[in-house]
Amino acid sequence: MSEAVEPEFWKRKSPELMTRAEWESVCDGCAKCCLAKLEEPVSGDIVYTNVACRLLDLNTCRCRDYANRKQRVPSCQILTPETVAAFDWLPASCAYRRIVVGDGLPWWHHLVSGDPDLVHRVGASVRGRAVPEAKSGPIEHHIVTWPNEGPNEAPNRDP
Ligand code: SF4
Numbered sequence: 001m002s003e004a005v006e007p008e009f010w011k012r013k014s015p016e017l018m019t020r021a022e023w024e025s026v027c028d029g030c031a032k033c034c035l036a037k038l039e040e041p042v043s044g045d046i047v048y049t050n051v052a053c054r055l056l057d058l059n060t061c062r063c064r065d066y067a068n069r070k071q072r073v074p075s076c077q078i079l080t081p082e083t084v085a086a087f088d089w090l091p092a093s094c095a096y097r098r099i100v101v102g103d104g105l106p107w108w109h110h111l112v113s114g115d116p117d118l119v120h121r122v123g124a125s126v127r128g129r130a131v132p133e134a135k136s137g138p139i140e141h142h143i144v145t146w147p148n149e150g151p152n153e154a155p156n157r158d159p
């Protein structure tokens with residue numbers, strides 16, 4: 001039997017109180033967290049690259065082996081209600097991070113819009129912008145800022 005997902009649960013429940021199905025449904029499918037990251041040697045800041053994890057499907061923006069992701073990619077960070085607050089490297093648009101800091105879900109999120117493809121059409125995902133790990137070459141050449149940018153909070157036209 002599948003777990004219940006209450007209407008607009010994210011407005012009332014803290015991550016610890018969400019059902020497993022609710023927790024999983026919060027993910028917007030952007031796949032930005034599946035990009036390789038680098039730590040700047042002086043500041044210690046985390047910077048993003050456009051190099052995708054080898055298990056990421058660059059078209060669907062989904063992990064090709066989600067159930068076994070930690071075994072397949074040991075560096076994969078498992079996001080849970082207990083760990084999410086400590087994952088300050090998540091992109092600003094990440095739905096989990098937004099909920100934890102009290103920003104709620106954006107207009108383009110599938111739980112708000114009802115459209116799971118909208119995250120891609122508004123440019124909030126890695127679709128069309130990431131490169132496969134196997135073809136990337138030196139990772140230092142792939143530093144990007146877009147994972148922490150846009151889209152706008154409110155639409156000024158239909159996407
Ligand atoms: S960055 Fe956050 S919302 Fe986007 S795919 Fe990763 S966990 Fe999901």
Ligand code: SF4
Binds near residue numbers: 035055070077
């Ligand atoms: S193993 Fe899967 S979930 Fe983990 S970073 Fe790679 S593509 Fe993303």
